[in-house]
Amino acid sequence: MKMDRTIAPELKKIDSIDFVEPKVYPVNNKVNLYWMKEVPNETVRVELYFDGGTINGEKGISSFVNRLLLSGNSVTNSIKINHQIDLLGGFFESGITTEGSAMSVYALRENMPELLTFLKKYISEMDCQEKEVTEMVQDKKQKFQVNLQKTRFLAQREFQKRIFASDTKYSKIVTPDYYENVNRKKLQNFFAENYLNGLTKIAVVGNFEEKQIEDIIQLFQPWACTKDLQYISDIQNEAGNFHIEKGGAMQSALRVGRILFNKKHEDYHDFMILNTILGDYFGSRLMTNIREEKGYTYGIGSMVAEYNNFGYFMIGTEVGKEVKDNTLVEIKKEFEILQKELVQEEELGLVQNYLLGQLLKSADGAYSMMDLYLSAQVHDKDLNFYNEAIKHIQEITPKRIQELAQKYLNWEDMTIVSAG
Amino acid sequence: MIQFERFTLENGLRVLFHKDLTTPMVVVNTLYDVGARDESEEQTGFAHLFEHLMFGGSVNIPDFDAPLQKAGGESNAFTSNDITNYYNVLPKENIETALWLESDRMLSLAFTDKNLEVQRQVVIEEFKQRYLNQPYGDVWLELRPLCYQVHPYKWATIGKNIKHIEDAKMIDVRTFFAKHYHPGNAILCIAGNFELNEIKSLVDKYYKDIPQISKHTRNLSVEPEQTEYREKNLNRYVPADAFYFSFKMPERKSERYYTVDVLSDALGREKSSKLFIQLKKEKKLVSEISAYITGSADAGLLMVSGKLNSGVTFEEFETAFWDCISEFNQEQLSEVDMTKLLAKIRTSKEFQEQGLLNRAMNLSFFELLGDAEGINKELEEYQKISASNIQLEAKKILRKENCSLLRVLAKKTNENG
Numbered sequence: 001m002k003m004d005r006t007i008a009p010e011l012k013k014i015d016s017i018d019f020v021e022p023k024v025y026p027v028n029n030k031v032n033l034y035w036m037k038e039v040p041n042e043t044v045r046v047e048l049y050f051d052g053g054t055i056n057g058e059k060g061i062s063s064f065v066n067r068l069l070l071s072g073n074s075v076t077n078s079i080k081i082n083h084q085i086d087l088l089g090g091f092f093e094s095g096i097t098t099e100g101s102a103m104s105v106y107a108l109r110e111n112m113p114e115l116l117t118f119l120k121k122y123i124s125e126m127d128c129q130e131k132e133v134t135e136m137v138q139d140k141k142q143k144f145q146v147n148l149q150k151t152r153f154l155a156q157r158e159f160q161k162r163i164f165a166s167d168t169k170y171s172k173i174v175t176p177d178y179y180e181n182v183n184r185k186k187l188q189n190f191f192a193e194n195y196l197n198g199l200t201k202i203a204v205v206g207n208f209e210e211k212q213i214e215d216i217i218q219l220f221q222p223w224a225c226t227k228d229l230q231y232i233s234d235i236q237n238e239a240g241n242f243h244i245e246k247g248g249a250m251q252s253a254l255r256v257g258r259i260l261f262n263k264k265h266e267d268y269h270d271f272m273i274l275n276t277i278l279g280d281y282f283g284s285r286l287m288t289n290i291r292e293e294k295g296y297t298y299g300i301g302s303m304v305a306e307y308n309n310f311g312y313f314m315i316g317t318e319v320g321k322e323v324k325d326n327t328l329v330e331i332k333k334e335f336e337i338l339q340k341e342l343v344q345e346e347e348l349g350l351v352q353n354y355l356l357g358q359l360l361k362s363a364d365g366a367y368s369m370m371d372l373y374l375s376a377q378v379h380d381k382d383l384n385f386y387n388e389a390i391k392h393i394q395e396i397t398p399k400r401i402q403e404l405a406q407k408y409l410n411w412e413d414m415t416i417v418s419a420g
Numbered sequence: 421m422i423q424f425e426r427f428t429l430e431n432g433l434r435v436l437f438h439k440d441l442t443t444p445m446v447v448v449n450t451l452y453d454v455g456a457r458d459e460s461e462e463q464t465g466f467a468h469l470f471e472h473l474m475f476g477g478s479v480n481i482p483d484f485d486a487p488l489q490k491a492g493g494e495s496n497a498f499t500s501n502d503i504t505n506y507y508n509v510l511p512k513e514n515i516e517t518a519l520w521l522e523s524d525r526m527l528s529l530a531f532t533d534k535n536l537e538v539q540r541q542v543v544i545e546e547f548k549q550r551y552l553n554q555p556y557g558d559v560w561l562e563l564r565p566l567c568y569q570v571h572p573y574k575w576a577t578i579g580k581n582i583k584h585i586e587d588a589k590m591i592d593v594r595t596f597f598a599k600h601y602h603p604g605n606a607i608l609c610i611a612g613n614f615e616l617n618e619i620k621s622l623v624d625k626y627y628k629d630i631p632q633i634s635k636h637t638r639n640l641s642v643e644p645e646q647t648e649y650r651e652k653n654l655n656r657y658v659p660a661d662a663f664y665f666s667f668k669m670p671e672r673k674s675e676r677y678y679t680v681d682v683l684s685d686a687l688g689r690e691k692s693s694k695l696f697i698q699l700k701k702e703k704k705l706v707s708e709i710s711a712y713i714t715g716s717a718d719a720g721l722l723m724v725s726g727k728l729n730s731g732v733t734f735e736e737f738e739t740a741f742w743d744c745i746s747e748f749n750q751e752q753l754s755e756v757d758m759t760k761l762l763a764k765i766r767t768s769k770e771f772q773e774q775g776l777l778n779r780a781m782n783l784s785f786f787e788l789l790g791d792a793e794g795i796n797k798e799l800e801e802y803q804k805i806s807a808s809n810i811q812l813e814a815k816k817i818l819r820k821e822n823c824s825l826l827r828v829l830a831k832k833t834n835e836n837g
Contacts (some may be wrong), residue, residue, distance in 0.1 A: 003625065005480035005524055008487050009516035017444075040442055043770050079701055082691035087756070089763030108767055138729065139707045145659035149555040248657065250553040251545070282494070283485050295541025298549045318549050350490045357492020357511050364443050367774070 014356040017390065019383040020369050022203075027217050031224040033202040034373065035213050036366040044112045044206030045104060045367065048220065051198040051229055052101030055169040057190045060178035064136060065191050066096045069103060071132035073125050078132060081122050088115045098170060099231060099308055100200065109206060113215065120219050124196065128187045141179040152318060154244045154419035155253035162415040163257055163312050165238035199223035203374060205366050233309035235259055237415045244419040252324040252420030256331055257314035258413045262306040263379040267404060269392035271304070274404050276351050277343060278302050278334060279315055283350070285334050286315065294330070296323045308378070313408070321420055328416065338405035342398035355393050359386065421796055422779055424609075425616050426787075429623070431632035432604030436783050436792055437619045438611040440776055446612030447777050448508045448518040450526070451784040453607075454600035455502040456579075457572040457640060457718065465579020468499040469543050469588055470596055474506065476535030478525035491517035499577050502717040503788065509777060512612045516622065523626035526606065529597055536590055543585050547578050555658045556828060566652050566824045567666045567721060571643035602633040607787050611780040643668075643719060650824040655831050660707065661728040662828040663737070666721045667817050669713060673789060678801045679813045680713060684722050685761050686753055686810065687711040687818075692760070695724065698744045705729060705737045717789075722817060734827055742820070749814045753807040765802050 022034040054062050070085075070092065072078045085092055090107040103123075107115050147153040157173050164170035199220060204213065237259045261268060279286040279302030286300045300317035319327045362372045363386075376385040424438045459466045474497065475484045488495050493510025495518075508518040551557045560576050568574035579585055608627070610619055646668050670676045688695040688711030695709050709726030728737055753761075772778050786794035816822075 002629070005520070005527070008481075009514075009520050011491055011517065012511070012513035014492060014511060014513075041770055041774060043767075043774050079692060079697055083760070086690050086692045086764055087760045089760075089767040091767065106767065106771060108770060111763070111767075135704070142660050142707045142727065142730070146555050149658060151553060250548045281489060283489050291542055292538060295538045296545065298542055298546040318545075318553070320545060320548070350486060353492045354489040354494075357489075357514075358494070360444055360492065360511050361494075361509065364445050364776075365774075 011353070013353065014360055015390075015394075017356075017360050017363050017386070019363055019372070019386055020366075021383055022370060022373055025213060025217055027199070027202060027221055028224040028226065030226060030228070031200060031202070033204065033213065033217055034370065034377070035204045035208070036370045037207055039205060039207045039366045042108045042110070042207075043106070044109050044204070044208065045106050046112065046116060046206075046216070047105075047203040048103045048199060048223075049201040049203075050101045050103075050195050051200055051225055051227075052190075052194040053097055053099040054172075055098055056194055057186070060140075060174060061182075061186055061190050062101065062194070063096050064133070064140070064182060065187055065195070066094050066101050067136050067140065068128055068132060068187065068191070069094050069123055069126060069195075071126055071129060071136070072122060073127045073129065076122055076125070077129075084118055085115065088118070090115045092119070101194075109208070112206065113212060116216060116219060126191065128184050128191065130184060133182060133184055133187065137179050137182050141176075144174060144176070144179070151246055151249050151251060151253040151419045154246060155255050155417050156316075158242055158244050158419065159255040159257065159314070159415065159417045162240075162242055162417065163237045163259065163314075164235060166234075166236040167232060170232075170235065196223055198225050200225050200229070201374075203370055205370050231308035235310055237312070237413075239413055239415055241416045242418075244417070246420050249420040250321060251318045252321050252418050253316075253318045254324065254327060255314060255316050255417040256328070256414050257312055258408075258415060260304060260311045260313045260408065262304075262309070262311040263376060263381055263385065264309075267407075269389050270396055270400055271404055271408065272389075273351065273355065273393060273396050274338070274401050274409075275302055275304060275313070276355060277347065277401065278338065278409075281351075281354055285337075286331065289330055289334060290317065290319070290327060294323070294326075296320060296327055306375075306379070324418055324420065328418075332411050335405065335409040335411060338409060339402065341402075343401050344398075348396070348398060348401075352393050352396070356390065359389065359393075422773060422783065424783055424792055426792065427620065429603065429627055431628070431630055432602075432635070433623075433627050433630070434607045434787060435619075435623050436607065436609040436787055437614070437616055438609065438779055438783055439614065439616075440611055440779075441613050443613060443776055444512060445509055445776065446512040446515045446518070446610065446614070447780040448510075448515065448522060449609040449611070449777070449780040449784050450506045450522055451607045451609070451781075451788060452504045452506075452600060453605045453788060454504055455500050456575065456577040457501050458600065458638065459572065459575075461572070461575070461580075463584055463588070463592060464575045465543070465577070465585045466588065466592065466596060467504055468577045468579070469539065469585055470593065471497050471499045471504050471506075472539040472543055473529065473535060473593060474525055476532065476539065477530035478521070479528035479530060481521060481524050482530065484521055484525065487517055488521060493518060500716075501573055501577055503785070505781060505784070507777060507781065512614070515610070515612070515614075516626075519622055519626040522608075523630065526601060526603065526627070527630050531590060531594060533590065536588065536593060540585055540588060543578075544582055547582055547585070551576075551578060555656070556662055559654075559662075559664060559826065559828065562652065562654055563664055563666060563824070563826045566650055566826060567668070568643055570641040571718060572640060573643070573716065573718065598633070599636060603627065603630050604632060604635040607784045609780045609784040609787075611776050611783075640718065646822055646824075649820045651827070652825075653827045653829055655829050658828060658830050660730065661732075661734065661830050663724075663726060663728070663734070664826040664828075665724040665741075666824045666826070667723075667819075668822050669720050669722045669817055671719045672715065672717045676813060678798075679805050679809045680722060680817060682761050682765070682802065682805050683810050683813050683817070684711045684713050685764065686757060687748065688724055690764065694748055695741075695744060699737070699740060703740055705732045705740055745818050749811070749818055752811045755807075758807055762802060766799065769799060
C-alpha cells in the first residue's frame with residue numbers, strides 16, 4: 001500500500017525529563033565544586049569562575065587581567081607556559097562578563113591533573129610583566145578599532161549604555177582612553193584581589209576518580225573567595241530612540257529591549273514561553289514576519305539576558321538600511337498583536353512541544369547537563385526549577401501570554417538603538 | 421571508535437546508522453553531494469540559495485520547520501564549496517517526523533514563486549551581513565579568484581556577486597533540484613538509541629519509493645599547478661593592515677593531506693607555534709597570526725593570515741615572514757614538537773566526537789570521501805606522520821611560486837574609528 005505523504009506521523013509528547021544532579025563538594029564555606037562524572041569518553045572540562053567581571057575595577061582593568069592570565073613572570077614567560085599546555089594537549093580559554101569571569105580548561109583525562117597543577121602554579125605566579133602588558137593592550141586596542149567598524153558592535157555598545165542607564169558600573173562602555181597609561185600596579189592588585197582570592201565556583205565534567213576531585217579542591221582552595229559578594233538589583237533602562245551614525249554601512253543593526261527579571265521572578269517561566277513565540281525559534285513571529293515574509297534580514301531573534309539579581313529582554317537584528325524604520329514598525333506591531341489577540345492553540349501547541357524538546361536536548365549528556373544545572377544554581381535554584389518549567393510549559397494559557405505581553409512588552413518602555 | 425552500520429537502498433540512497441545508547445535525542449543528517457563547485461560560473465551562489473529554498477515546503481508538505489518544531493525538534497543546514505548538509509535534532513520518539521520531512525523534500529519541492537522571491541532577498545541580506553558590511557568581510561571573495569584560475573573554487577559559496585542571486589529563475593531552481601537532489605546523490609546518517617532493524621524498516625518506509633535518477637559525473641576544470649607568485653592589494657577602510665598568504669595543497673583524499681594539516685599546525689595553530697613565537701612574540705611585527713587549512717575536497721589551501729602591528733610596514737613584515745619560512749623548511753621538527761602536535765590533535769578529535777550531531781555529520785562526510793570507517797582511521801593516519809615527512813611537504817608547499825598573497829591596506833577615515 002502506498003503511503004499518504006500528506007499525513008504527518010503521530011507525535012509523542014514529552015512529559016518528564018531526567019535531570020541529573022552533579023555531586024557538590026565544598027571548597028570553603030562560600031565556594032563549591034560541582035562534578036558530573038558520567039562522560040562516556042576521555043574528555044574532561046574544568047571551569048573556574050571568579051569575581052572578575054567588568055563592574056569591578058576601573059577602565060578596562062578587569063578585561064586586561066583576564067587576557068594576562070597565562071602571561072607568566074620574569075622566569076617563566078608566556079611562550080613556555082603555552083608550550084607546556086600544548087604538550088599536554090590542553091586547551092585554555094578565559095572569558096569575562098559584566099558580573100564575573102572564568103577560565104576553562106579542556107584536556108583528556110590522563111593529562112588533566114598535570115595540566116591543572118601546572119596552570120595553578122604559573123597563573124599564581126603571574127606578575128603582569130611590562131612587555132606582556134604593552135603587547136596585550138596594543139592587541140586589544142586594535143581589536144577594539146576593528147569592532148568599531150561593525151554596526152552590530154556599535155549598536156550593542158550603545159544598547160548597554162542605555163539599558164543600564166541608572167547604574168554607572170554596569171553602563172560604562174569601553175572608550176579609546178582605556179588603552180592609554182595602563183597601570184601595572186593596578187593590574188596586579190586586581191589580579192590578587194579578584195583571582196587569587198576571587199574563585200567563586202568550580203565545575204568539573206569528566207570521568208575522574210573521587211580522589212582526583214579531592215586533589216582539585218586541594219589545589220584551588222587557596223584561591224577560594226571568602227567574601228560575601230553583593231550585586232545590585234535596582235536598575236532602570238533609559239527608554240527612547242538612540243541612533244549611532246556609521247558612514248558607508250550597508251545594513252543597520254537594531255536593538256530593542258528593556259530591563260526585566262531573571263529566574264528568581266515568578267513570571268520568568270511564562271515570559272520565556274512568550275519570548276519563544278515572539279522571537280526565540282526559527283518559526284517565531286519575528287522570524288516569520290521580518291525574514292520569511294519580508295526578506296528584510298538574514299536573522300532576527302529575541303532573548304532574556306540574566307544577571308545575579310535582574311535581567312534584560314532584547315531583540316537583535318541586522319537589516320537592510322532602507323528597511324530599518326519598517327522593521328521597527330513591524331516589531332512594534334508584533335508586540336501589539338500579542339497584547340490584543342490570544343495566541344491560537346495550534347501555535348501554542350507547537351511552541352509547547354518545541355520547548356519541551358529543547359529542554360530534553362539541554363539535559364542530554366554530562367556537558368549540557370552541567371551547563372543547565374549551573375544556569376539555575378547561579379540563581380539559587382536546583383534542578384526542580386526545570387520540573388517547574390515543564391509544568392509551566394504544559395499549563396500555560398493564551399490568556400496568560402496576553403497578560404504578560406500587556407505587562408512587559410510596551411513600546412514606550414523600550415530602549416531602541418540603531419547603528420548604521 | 422565510532423561504531424556504525426551501513427546499508428544501501430535500491431534507489432541508491434546510502435544509509436549510515438550510528439547507535440548511541442545514552443541519548444534521548446536522534447540526529448537525522450542528510451548530506452547531498454553538491455556544493456558551490458558544481459555551479460556554473462554564470463550562476464554562482466546557487467547551491468547556497470537552493471539550501472534556503474529547501475525549507476520552503478516540499479511536494480506534499482507545505483512547511484518544513486513547523487512540523488519538526490511541533491515534534492520538539494530543530495533543523496538547520498550549511499553549504500560549502502563541496503557539499504550541502506541538512507540536519508535535524510529531535511526527541512528520538514519522534515524520529516518519523518524528521519524522516520517524513522526529509523524524504524518528502526528529497527522526492528520533490530513545492531517550488532513556489534513567493535519562496536524564491538523571499539529567499540533571494542534573505543540571501544542578499546546574508547551576503548551583506550557576512551561579506552560586505554564587515555571589516556575584512558570581502559577578503560575571501562577577492563582571495564579565491566587570485567588562488568584559483570579555472571577550478572570553481574574561484575568563487576565563494578555565497579556567490580561571485582549579488583547579481584547572480586538577484587537573477588535566479590524558477591526554471592534554474594527546478595533544473596538544479598533534478599540534477600542534484602535524489603537518493604543516489606545523498607548520504608543519510610541516523611544517530612541515536614535504536615536497533616538496526618528499526619532503522620532499516622523506517623528508512624524503507626519513507627525512502628524506498630523515491631525514484632532513482634542516475635548520478636551525474638562531476639567533471640570540473642582542474643586547476644593547473646601554480647608556477648608564479650601572485651599578489652594583490654585591497655584598499656579598505658579598516659583600522660589595521662592584514663595579510664592572507666595562500667599556499668596550494670593536495671586534495672582531501674591525498675595521502676599527503678594529513679601531513680600538510682600537521683604542517684600547518686606546526687607553523688601557526690597555537691601560541692607555541694613557529695610563526696606566533698617569531699613574528700609576534702619575538703619580533704613584535706603582528707598583532708595576530710595563524711595558520712590553517714581550508715580542508716576542501718579538491719586541491720585546497722594552506723593559509724597564513726593575520727594583522728600587522730601599527731607602524732610595521734608590509735615590506736618589513738614580509739621579509740621576516742619569508743625568513744621564518746625558510747628557517748622552518750631547513751629545520752626538522754623535534755620529537756617534542758611532534759609529541760605536542762599529536763597531543764593537540766588527539767584532544768581536539770575526542771572533543772569533536774563528543775557531540776552526537778558532529779558524529780553524524782563526520783560519518784556522512786567520510787562516507788562521501790569513500791568510507792565512513794575513515795573517521796576511525798584518522799588518528800592512525802596522524803600517528804604515522806614523521807618529522808621528515810613534514811619537512812618534505814614544507815619544502816614542496818611553502819614556496820613563493822606556490823603562494824598567493826592578498827594584502828588589505830588600511831585607508832584612513834575621517835569618521836570616529
